[in-house]
Amino acid sequence: MKKIYIPLIVLIGMGFTATAQKKSSKEKRGDKYAFSYTFDKAIDSYNKAKSLTTEGQRHLAESYSNMNQNVESEAAYAILVTKPEGVLPEDYYNYAMILKTNSKYDEANKWMDKFNEVKPSDLRAKDYVANKGQISKISTDDGKYKIVHLDFNTDAEDFGTCYYKNKIVFSSSGANPKSNAKKYNWNGKPFLNMYVSEVENGQLKTAEIFDKTLDGKMHDGPASFSNDGTFMAFTQNNYELKRKERIVRVQICFSNFKDDKWSEPEFFALNSKEYSVGHPSLTSNGNTMYFTSDMPGGFGGADIYKIAKDDKGVWGKAENLGDKINTEGDELFPFYEEKNGVLFFSSNGRFGLGGLDIFICATNGSKLGTVRNAGAPLNTQFDDFSAISNDQLSTGYFSSNRTGGSGDDDIYSVDYLKLDIGKKIEGLAKEKNESPISNTFVTLLDDKGNVIDTLTTKADGAYSFLADTDKNFKLTGNKENFEEGTTTANTFAKEFIVKADVILLKKEEVIAKKIEEKIQVGADLGKILALNSIYFDLDKYDLRPDAVVELDKIVKIMNEYPDMIVELGSHTDCRATKEYNQILSDKRAKVPAWYVKKRINNPERIHGKGYGEEKLTSGCACEGEVVSTCSEEQFQSDRRTEFIIIRKTISLDAPLSVD
16 A cells, blocks of 8 residues: 555546547446456456547556556557547656656656646656756665565565564555455455564564554554554544545554553544545654645645644644645655654655655754655665664665565665765854853854855754755854854764854953953963053153053053953062162052053052062062172063053953054
8 A cells, every 4th residue: 555545536437538439338347447446357348448538548557557567557658648639747747657667767758858848837847857867876876775675575565664662563465364354456465454573683573463453444554653652653444435435545543552452543633534644654752743645735646744732632733844845746654763853755756766766855843955865776666665764864674566575565674874865963052161042043154155044042052954965064153242153064974963063152251361362470460461561760660651652552451341450560670678669669550550540431440559579570689788690671671560450340342452
């Protein structure tokens, strides 16, 4: 049951076709068989008719396709598309798809060109035009996957795997022990049931019925489970439909595991006799579900939707994933790998190798990345579908009816060696103390400075971006009262998720840092601004012209930062007595302090202090009978006044400048 619904086959009865060509009795009989999905008998009846209407020829081609008789289907379509009247654009498309299944890609492109000519607005046509040059790339096996056919497969349908605790649950029509089990008209095989299997050395062991109480009268499965294995969703035939309603619909049912048993199935609120819903994929907690439906309002065929429960456990409104995923064809078998945010799905509407192809798309919240055809050998010209992955994106399973299997849909294991889905760059906007910063505007740029994406962080400061593989990137973070933070990242490594945090400094921290860079630390002097000290002549305390230049600099700084408090520490050389030098240094401190006070706001923020000859920088001591041999230049270095920061609470309104 690769499709969740079967297209309606309309019976014309005894009427006439659009070409006024009357249907023969054999064609009408073929229509009746096709209506009941007995396609082998329909084919026989159509072929016995001397001629077929355009509609009958279409039904013959479709019947061959439904029986996987693709060579015969191609021949029937070749006749159909040359009919003088009644040919539909969809006939060109379906013919192209059969040609792909038969590996006739050049011929398929001719009919896709015709389809694009008559229906250029169709999403399938647009996707074809955008990707038709990729056929060589996606058909080449470049070592991305290691695929193993599983030994337990039967000659019937085995497909639709899902994880259940440490086991695998799947659907099969081949393991029913009842020889008289009711069979499906379409393929003459038993209806699908859900089975469970242990995993051993990469192989699935002999399967057992998952739960007999959940077996319905017709198809059951595929399924999906919450991580704890207590909640499940599964596909089932809609039993409310009557035979005369001419179409098979499927629905989603839920069951809970409680008191060591699965509960009676509960029906999904969106189930309907008017359309199908199926192929559920639950997130780990079971509160969000991806599924497929051909409900009204989609793009045509079956589309993939997403739905979530509210706080009361009630399913909300279904969200169509849009035209980045869906087409007028069928998008089926969604599987959402939650840890990495990667969506797997199958489609016969997007550009591929033939039949259903597997596609992969990285997601980032509600954003969807580039949809990529998984390529060979995961995809072939046959139906390849129902791919799943572990949370390391390293191994998984998928289903296919490719040649070399056991006879129908089979289950394969796959190692994802080089999964091409792009990368995800994740990180935090944070302070240097690791505290996250909310409401930070984070920008992702490429190595040329072009903006790729932006977002504003929430309370946790987290951000995440989708990015291409094998490239360099830059991230910036901006927030009021913070200096812009920057970091770099690249996507050359194997890992899907790349970590890169942006650290932002508060502006006062930036200013302090800049001040620190311009500060030198003395032995016992505290923090000294890296301005030139001012110097005095021997036994003098008046300001020299070179001292005034430096004092004007400190005036500028203190006016820019009105909370800065500065001490002017003044010194003498060793000559004269300690008492005299203390008095002289006091004067050398007061005079420049007086100069600055006259020129700044809040003049009490600066004061002078004399240190006498206590802190000599030259090492030229001359106390008592000691006679110094130092030069005048060495003595000059001691006759100085330095600018010492006492407090550094600084205004945020202006950039630091001490030049």
